[in-house]
Amino acid sequence: MKRPQSQNSQVLKHLNRRQEITPLYALTRFGIYRLAARIHDLRELGFDIRTIRYKDGQNKWRTRYVME
Numbered sequence: 001m002k003r004p005q006s007q008n009s010q011v012l013k014h015l016n017r018r019q020e021i022t023p024l025y026a027l028t029r030f031g032i033y034r035l036a037a038r039i040h041d042l043r044e045l046g047f048d049i050r051t052i053r054y055k056d057g058q059n060k061w062r063t064r065y066v067m068e
Contacts, residue, residue, distance in 0.1 A: 008045075011038045015049065015067040022064045039065050 005013070011029045014021050027033040039049055048068040056062050 007032050007038050008041050012042055012047065013036070015047075015065070020052075020066045022062065035046050035065070036063075 007030065011026065011032070011048060014029075021035065023035045026035040026038075032038060039051075043049055050066045050068055052064050052066055054062055054064070
């Protein structure tokens with residue numbers, strides 16, 4: 001039986017492939033409700049991840065994370 005990946009490893013793998021992730025993508029793709037907490041964990045492990053805040057088309061603030 002294959003062991004499921006941890007949320008941290010799923011996020012890290014995605015960032016390595018795609019270079020960015022949003023909370024909505026993390027929720028729909030991986031079922032991760034607290035992406036900011038997983039990003040914090042990865043930063044504590046030494047990964048260089050930048051937070052980008054921007055306004056969407058409806059003038060609402062959104063966040064995405066980018067691997068440096």
